[in-house]
Amino acid sequence: MDGAAVTDAVNDSLLTPFSLAGVSLRNRYVMSPMTREFSSDGVPGDGVAGYYERRARHGFGLIVTEGIGVDDAAAVDKPGVPLLAGAASIAGWKRVTDRVHAAGGVIVAQLWHQGPLRDPRGSRHPQIEALRPSGIWGPAQGLVSISAEERAYFLPETRPMSESEIGEVILAYGRAAAAAVAAGFDGVELHGGHGYLLDSFMWAQTNRRVDRWGGDARARSSFAAEVVHLVRGAIGLRPLMYRFSQHKQQDYKARLAQTPDELGATLEPLVEAGVDVFDASSRSFDLPAFEGSPMSLAGWARRLTGRPVMAVGGVGLGKPFRPSEGGGALVEGVDNLDRVRERFAAGEFDLIGVGRAALNDPRWIERIAAGEPPLAFDPANLLRLT
Numbered sequence: 001m002d003g004a005a006v007t008d009a010v011n012d013s014l015l016t017p018f019s020l021a022g023v024s025l026r027n028r029y030v031m032s033p034m035t036r037e038f039s040s041d042g043v044p045g046d047g048v049a050g051y052y053e054r055r056a057r058h059g060f061g062l063i064v065t066e067g068i069g070v071d072d073a074a075a076v077d078k079p080g081v082p083l084l085a086g087a088a089s090i091a092g093w094k095r096v097t098d099r100v101h102a103a104g105g106v107i108v109a110q111l112w113h114q115g116p117l118r119d120p121r122g123s124r125h126p127q128i129e130a131l132r133p134s135g136i137w138g139p140a141q142g143l144v145s146i147s148a149e150e151r152a153y154f155l156p157e158t159r160p161m162s163e164s165e166i167g168e169v170i171l172a173y174g175r176a177a178a179a180a181v182a183a184g185f186d187g188v189e190l191h192g193g194h195g196y197l198l199d200s201f202m203w204a205q206t207n208r209r210v211d212r213w214g215g216d217a218r219a220r221s222s223f224a225a226e227v228v229h230l231v232r233g234a235i236g237l238r239p240l241m242y243r244f245s246q247h248k249q250q251d252y253k254a255r256l257a258q259t260p261d262e263l264g265a266t267l268e269p270l271v272e273a274g275v276d277v278f279d280a281s282s283r284s285f286d287l288p289a290f291e292g293s294p295m296s297l298a299g300w301a302r303r304l305t306g307r308p309v310m311a312v313g314g315v316g317l318g319k320p321f322r323p324s325e326g327g328g329a330l331v332e333g334v335d336n337l338d339r340v341r342e343r344f345a346a347g348e349f350d351l352i353g354v355g356r357a358a359l360n361d362p363r364w365i366e367r368i369a370a371g372e373p374p375l376a377f378d379p380a381n382l383l384r385l386t
């Protein structure tokens with residue numbers, strides 16, 4: 001199989017195989033989902049296919065695509081963001097998955113609805129307003145990367161989503177998941193982090209509903225659980241991953257869960273609905289999630305749910321991801337994998353996500369495995385598909 005044989009000069013425990021809900025991965029390195037905006041009209045072309053194919057050929061065990069808009073007009077804003085809605089986008093993604101598979105790779109589609117964070121201005125559907133569970137964008141005082149003018153645009157309260165809008169969006173996820181299967185994806189990841197739609201239902205700050213979609217942590221997860229349930233039906237036994245995070249783009253210091261118990265109550269309905277693997281998004285893979293313990297968000301999710309978990313954040317780079325820089329700062333490449341392997345050996349996670357380092361260098365795994373120094377992150381690579 002092309003690309004399967006990464007020479008393991010450093011005896012790397014992360015280069016061991018893993019079964020992702022029955023799908024064999026040749027190692028535990030995962031290309032983390034990263035929005036690229038190279039899909040005009042929502043359709044990925046040859047450039048996008050080659051970009052993912054190179055990561056498969058050069059050894060990533062699993063690729064999670066950039067966020068892909070579900071089949072709803074209010075899903076995503078930027079016109080270059082890809083979709084899984086309609087024949088052209090399915091055909092475009094089929095070309096991507098065929099090339100990844102020919103290179104020996106495994107690829108899952110990240111399904112995305114931006115909810116409150118969608119900016120209708122300049123989007124494909126500027127007349128359609130952003131969807132917010134309770135009409136609330138986020139706190140007025142949070143730490144954000146956007147300008148004061150932008151925050152002033154988003155802050156005023158709008159109307160809550162109606163019951164029929166909620167039902168429509170759940171169905172849109174189901175259609176997108178079926179489209180992912182038609183496009184040849186090996187599975188699906190739901191983007192349930194960073195303050196986007198699924199997360200905005202789970203986060204008490206943006207979900208003040210008093211109907212069945214709001215209330216305590218468990219009740220706030222009921223929207224996501226319905227989505228998981230429908231997506232599970234659409235993809236059958238294929239792997240279903242779920243990304244969640246403490247931090248939000250409306251406030252990087254925000255927390256989804258204040259305590260491990262609250263995190264458990266938040267994730268439990270998702271396990272029951274059929275999530276196979278959690279992707280615990282964090283700025284740094286070893287950032288302690290709660291006071292009083294060094295354990296990371298991934299470690300807590302693994303302990304609380306009993307499901308396999310992916311950790312992510314700052315792998316291969318000298319500084320953790322700063323959302324306020326949009327990933328666009330020059331960052332020194334470092335081999336910090338000994339620390340990653342220590343946490344892996346301690347049982348904190350099963351898979352390790354690599355974001356900017358993977359975007360920057362398709363050969364990153366080969367370089368690490370050969371004991372070569374990693375490249376610095378070059379922000380110019382955000383503007384091209386290396």
Ligand SMILES: Cc1cc2nc3c(=O)[nH]c(=O)nc-3n(C[C@H](O)[C@H](O)[C@H](O)COP(=O)(O)O)c2cc1C
Binds near residue numbers: 034067191327357
């Ligand atoms: C340019 C860029 C785009 C991103 N887009 C997404 C996305 O579409 N979906 C998502 O879940 N995370 C997204 N992220 C977050 C990454 O998946 C990852 O969690 C984060 O960059 C931390 O990992 P790193 O330190 O290895 O880069 C993005 C990050 C960057 C730098």
